[in-house]
Amino acid sequence: MRCIECGALVGVDSPHGRPFCVACDAALPRWRRADGCPRCGSWRTRPLEANAACPGCLSLGSALHRCHALLRYEGAIRRIVPAFKNPRGPFGPPSVVARAVASLAREHGHRISSEASGQLDLIVSVPLHPRRQRQRGFNHVDPIAREIARALRLPFRPRLLARVRQTQTQASLAAVSRRDNVRGAFRVAQAFEGDLRIGLVDDVLTTGHTLEAAADCLLEAGALEVRALSLAATLPRSILRRGSRAGSRSATYAPAAPGGASASSGGAPGRDPVADVDRSIPHPEPPRLRSQESRCP
Ligand SMILES: [Zn+2]
Ligand SMILES: [Zn+2]
Numbered sequence: 001m002r003c004i005e006c007g008a009l010v011g012v013d014s015p016h017g018r019p020f021c022v023a024c025d026a027a028l029p030r031w032r033r034a035d036g037c038p039r040c041g042s043w044r045t046r047p048l049e050a051n052a053a054c055p056g057c058l059s060l061g062s063a064l065h066r067c068h069a070l071l072r073y074e075g076a077i078r079r080i081v082p083a084f085k086n087p088r089g090p091f092g093p094p095s096v097v098a099r100a101v102a103s104l105a106r107e108h109g110h111r112i113s114s115e116a117s118g119q120l121d122l123i124v125s126v127p128l129h130p131r132r133q134r135q136r137g138f139n140h141v142d143p144i145a146r147e148i149a150r151a152l153r154l155p156f157r158p159r160l161l162a163r164v165r166q167t168q169t170q171a172s173l174a175a176v177s178r179r180d181n182v183r184g185a186f187r188v189a190q191a192f193e194g195d196l197r198i199g200l201v202d203d204v205l206t207t208g209h210t211l212e213a214a215a216d217c218l219l220e221a222g223a224l225e226v227r228a229l230s231l232a233a234t235l236p237r238s239i240l241r242r243g244s245r246a247g248s249r250s251a252t253y254a255p256a257a258p259g260g261a262s263a264s265s266g267g268a269p270g271r272d273p274v275a276d277v278d279r280s281i282p283h284p285e286p287p288r289l290r291s292q293e294s295r296c297p
Helices: 022-027 054-059 076-085 096-116 131-138 141-152 175-182 209-220 273-279
Strands: 068-072 124-125 160-164 186-188 197-205 225-233
Touching: 054 175, 076 096, 076 175, 076 197, 076 225, 096 141, 096 225, 096 273, 124 141, 141 225, 175 209, 186 209, 197 209, 209 225
Parallel strands: 068 225, 124 197, 197 225
Antiparallel strands: 160 186
């Protein structure tokens, strides 16, 4: 097996058995507490006390009790997620990229377990609208949520929430329109016991309005609290690491052009609109892929 980032041969010492070499695995940019509001995930626009909520959460509140993200949405993960979402590409679900996603989701689960031990009862995924799911063939968030649930030893209810309104891709909208775009987009499709603490899983947290809308819906249906569990979260371009390995190494994926597929989540009400625009890094189009066969014998 070869590392899907640099092409180096991956030996038995591959961390977590995932298709990265040790160096590329160590270089995955982990999300740090200081990267965003602990409640909604919003990156900080001004100095805040440690563990304090962002100004938006303090002034307007948030449907989210806490936000847990594993990675910053940059570098390898910014190529892996779009590749995983494209079922027609060579990196569809049963592929090496799926293995990478599953492994990262398990790591996320273990990290959440250490951060929020005993504080969750149920895992739920952010659903796609049925029409989009038919086009894609699957909800790419479900495999991520399933692995997180497995790591946390919690039940996973993939159909508890339903998307009742197809929304425009968040990245294509002005900041002020994004919240309206997803308002009322979800309904609870299956009954659940009240007073549950729910982990709500999405792939990438961007503006936060999707997760807020879904969390609102769960709270209205009787959930005790909702935590956002996002595999990755965006940062403003000014904070993103310079010289990301995206263009500087021989990667399995060609560098992806930004500006395409849907951004599905992230953020808080009441955020500074200017900051919101900066933060909303569009998901890239599925990357152009080199021949995987030649790299992974
Ligand atoms: Zn590597
Ligand atoms: Zn916040």
